[in-house]
Amino acid sequence: EKGGYPHYMLKEIFEQPTALQNTLGGRLHEENAEVALGIELDPHAFDRVHVIACGTAFYAGWVGKYLIEALARIPVEAEIASEYRYRDPVVDERTLAIVISQSGETVDTLEALREAKRRGAKSLGVINAKGSTITRETDATLYIHAGPEIGVASTKAYTAMLAAMSLIAIWLGRARGTLEEAAALELLRELRRLPRLVEEVLERRDVVAHVAEKYHQATDFLFLGRHIQAPTAYEGALKLKEISYIHAEAYPAGEMKHGPIALIDPHLPVVVLATEGPLYEKTLSNVQEVRARGGHIIAVATDGDEEIRRFAQDVIYVPRVHPLLSPIVSVVPLQLLAYEIAVLLGRDVDQPRNLAKSVTVE
Numbered sequence: 001e002k003g004g005y006p007h008y009m010l011k012e013i014f015e016q017p018t019a020l021q022n023t024l025g026g027r028l029h030e031e032n033a034e035v036a037l038g039i040e041l042d043p044h045a046f047d048r049v050h051v052i053a054c055g056t057a058f059y060a061g062w063v064g065k066y067l068i069e070a071l072a073r074i075p076v077e078a079e080i081a082s083e084y085r086y087r088d089p090v091v092d093e094r095t096l097a098i099v100i101s102q103s104g105e106t107v108d109t110l111e112a113l114r115e116a117k118r119r120g121a122k123s124l125g126v127i128n129a130k131g132s133t134i135t136r137e138t139d140a141t142l143y144i145h146a147g148p149e150i151g152v153a154s155t156k157a158y159t160a161m162l163a164a165m166s167l168i169a170i171w172l173g174r175a176r177g178t179l180e181e182a183a184a185l186e187l188l189r190e191l192r193r194l195p196r197l198v199e200e201v202l203e204r205r206d207v208v209a210h211v212a213e214k215y216h217q218a219t220d221f222l223f224l225g226r227h228i229q230a231p232t233a234y235e236g237a238l239k240l241k242e243i244s245y246i247h248a249e250a251y252p253a254g255e256m257k258h259g260p261i262a263l264i265d266p267h268l269p270v271v272v273l274a275t276e277g278p279l280y281e282k283t284l285s286n287v288q289e290v291r292a293r294g295g296h297i298i299a300v301a302t303d304g305d306e307e308i309r310r311f312a313q314d315v316i317y318v319p320r321v322h323p324l325l326s327p328i329v330s331v332v333p334l335q336l337l338a339y340e341i342a343v344l345l346g347r348d349v350d351q352p353r354n355l356a357k358s359v360t361v362e
C-alpha cells in the first residue's frame with residue numbers, strides 16, 4: 001500500500017506533482033486569465049480576511065496572507081486557531097474567514113471558525129478530507145484534492161494548500177480589479193508548470209541526502225527566510241522537529257540581528273531560503289552575517305545562482321519560478337531533508353512520538 005516506498009511520508013512527498021495537478025485541475029483558464037473555483041462566494045462581500053489554521057496548515061495560511069495582500073490588496077491576518085478562538089477577535093459581516101485544514105477535523109480550527117461565524121463573518125474552507133466536519137460548517141469549500149495523506153507529517157497537503165491559496169488570491173485579484181490580465185496570465189502559466197518543477201526537485205533527492213548525511217548529528221538547526229519564504233523556513237523547522245526530534249527554530253532572516261544571531265557557532269547548521277525574489281539581496285546580507293560568525297550555511301537557491309556559493313557551504317538548487325510561488329518549490333527539499341535525517345537517526349517517520357494525524361481534542 002506504500003507503493004514500493006519504505007514510508008508513507010516518502011510516498012506522499014513523491015506524490016506532490018500529481019497532487020498539485022489535482023489541486024489545479026480544471027481551475028486555470030489562460031484564455032481569459034481567470035481561475036474557476038466553483039465556489040459560491042461574492043468576492044466583493046468583504047474587506048478583510050482572517051486566515052485561521054494550526055501547524056503546517058497555519059504556515060500555508062501565512063503564505064496566503066502574502067499572496068492575497070500582494071494580488072488582491074485586501075488586509076489579511078493569518079492566525080493560529082487556538083489563539084484566535086479565545087482572543088476576542090475583531091470580526092464583522094465584512095470579514096471573510098478562511099479556514100485551512102487537511103483533515104477538516106482539527107477542533108481548534110473548527111471552534112475558531114464557529115467563533116468567526118458567530119460574529120458575522122463569511123467563511124471559506126480550504127480542505128483536503130471530503131465531507132469532513134469543517135466542510136459542513138463553512139459557507140463554501142475549496143477542496144485541495146491532494147488525496148489521502150497517511151504520514152503524520154504533512155507534505156503533499158501543504159503544497160496543495162499553497163497552490164489553493166494562490167488560486168484564491170488570483171481569483172480575488174481578478175474579481176476586484178487589482179490584478180491585471182498580463183500579470184494574472186503569467187501566474188497561471190507558472191502554476192501550470194508547478195507539477196513539472198516539483199518533479200525536478202524530486203529528481204535531485206541525492207543532493208539533499210548528501211546534506212542530511214553531513215549534518216544529521218547536529219543537535220539544533222536554524223531555518224531562515226524572508227517575505228513569502230519566511231513561512232517556508234518555519235515549515236522546514238517544523239518538519240525536522242516532528243520526525244527527527246532535532247531541535248529546530250525558524251526566524252524571518254531580518255530578525256537575526258535582534259537576538260538569534262547570538263546562537264551562531266560552527267555546530268549550528270543554518271538553512272537559508274535564498275531563492276530569487278525581491279528580497280534576495282537582503283537575504284544574502286543576512287547569510288553573510290551568519291557566515292562571518294562561523295556558521296554553517298545550507299542554502300536553498302535558484303538554479304544558476306553562482307553568487308550564493310561564496311557564502312554557503314552547501315547549496316540545494318531548485319528550478320526558477322515566479323517568486324510568489326517559490327514556497328511551493330522550495331519546501332520540497334526541506335521535506336526531503338527532514339525525511340532523510342529522520343531515517344538516518346532511525347526514527348519512526350510515519351508515526352512520530354506524541355503526535356496524532358488529526359487533533360480532535362483541545
Ligand code: F6R
Binds near residue numbers: 101102103153239359
Ligand atoms: C505537521 C502536521 C500538523 C498539522 C496540524 C493541522 O506536519 O501534520 O501540524 O498540520 O495539526 O492539521 P489539519 O490540517 O488536519 O487541520
